[in-house]
Amino acid sequence: MSSFAPHFTAGAIVGAVGAGVSLGMVNDSNALTVSLPLICGVMGALTPDMDIKSKSSMIMYLIFLSISCYFFFTERVDLAFLTLVYSILPQFFGHRGFIHSFVFGVISAIGLYFALTVLLNVIALPAMIASITYFVGFLSHKALDV
Numbered sequence: 001m002s003s004f005a006p007h008f009t010a011g012a013i014v015g016a017v018g019a020g021v022s023l024g025m026v027n028d029s030n031a032l033t034v035s036l037p038l039i040c041g042v043m044g045a046l047t048p049d050m051d052i053k054s055k056s057s058m059i060m061y062l063i064f065l066s067i068s069c070y071f072f073f074t075e076r077v078d079l080a081f082l083t084l085v086y087s088i089l090p091q092f093f094g095h096r097g098f099i100h101s102f103v104f105g106v107i108s109a110i111g112l113y114f115a116l117t118v119l120l121n122v123i124a125l126p127a128m129i130a131s132i133t134y135f136v137g138f139l140s141h142k143a144l145d146v
């Protein structure tokens with residue numbers, strides 16, 4: 001069982017690598033294409049522990065609440081609602097159950113790619129890099145939990 005700091009550190013390292021990959025692969029890199037993998041790496045590493053009351057879950061809820069408020073105040077109420085529903089989902093599962101599973105990691109990475117490209121109009125390549133970075137961050141959580 002690992003605590004917050006190792007999960008956060010692993011996610012930040014994965015995110016930094018993803019940001020580097022994005023810098024190298026994306027033409028016309030900008031702050032979004034570089035910061036997105038960094039944030040997604042950390043989110044992937046912290047998401048599994050949203051199924052318990054922890055420092056990781058508090059940070060993730062603050063991130064999701066911030067995203068939801070952003071959507072609400074930019075008149076995307078549908079996305080604000082979707083973000084809140086997604087953030088509540090882990091509370092319906094036991095610790096280290098479905099939310100810690102490989103299947104959930106794949107589903108949430110695909111959902112992230114869909115949200116970035118279809119709902120937020122992010123270009124496909126940076127969205128793909130961010131989604132893969134999220135998934136690798138998620139796997140780092142599973143590796144540290146062993």
Ligand SMILES: [Zn+2]
Binds near residue numbers: 048049100141145
């Ligand atoms: Zn965990």
